[in-house]
Amino acid sequence: MNEVVVSQNSSLINKSVRDSNFRGKYDTAIIAVHRNGEKIEDKLGNVILKSGDVLLLFAGENFVSRTRDTHDFYFISKVSEFVKLEWYKSLTLILGTILVITLSVFNIISLFMGLIIMILISMIFKVTTPRDLPANIDYNLALVIVLSLSLGTAMMKSGAAGIVANGVISAFLPLGKFGVLLGIYLITAVLAAYITTKAGVAIVFPIALSVAQQLDVTATPFVLAVAYAAACTFITPHGYVTNLMVYGPGGYSFRDFMRIGLPLNLIYMFVAVFILSVVYF
16 A cells, blocks of 8 residues: 655646556556545546645555656555465464364363464464564553453442442332333443443343342343343443454544444444333333
């Protein structure tokens, strides 16, 4: 992935991307065109190139040799590089990853140790180097995980999480079965989002069983409410594993998760609680 700027004497000027035969001439594809600091949103093939346009290119293997003597554009920067691995290296990594996950599932080897072995194998096959490893570690993500686990442990040991859970359940008790079910879901979702899913379930699950006994109803809807709430936490990056997977690479912030995730959480909460109430009450 490279960024280039169209030169003043370029043969590309006043030609559309489609007519310029860019891919065939330079073994590269134009991914985006920026003009005067703004991305051109028109259909890419119809864009007429001008002097000073900034092009984002996805280059092939022959790109360097074909552009060595060109004056059509000047290089600005290399955004990123994607190396095409030999087939046996790719096959080794894919099968190795599947094997590590399988052995971890059956408790033959820990996932951590399996991944360490895979990293060593990747260095032996020269897929990566010891110098590349620190550069690819997302330290912000690691810090988020550490702090969220610490917060969860602190709330559980101090009893603050239990007090909050009992308080919310007591507040919803006068609203009847539907209200209590809504409260169970709400407190589980909040705790799971901020002190991890397992901690939220561990705190609310016994409360849900005890509430079901007090109301003299089946515990199934309350247990399902806890499960649904814990599995659908969209308002924080550390609320669920998949959130963390996209948090760093996507360049998202806490505000992004709250802005998009809160409406999703509310919609899912009311739909789940309504259906559980209809089915079980």
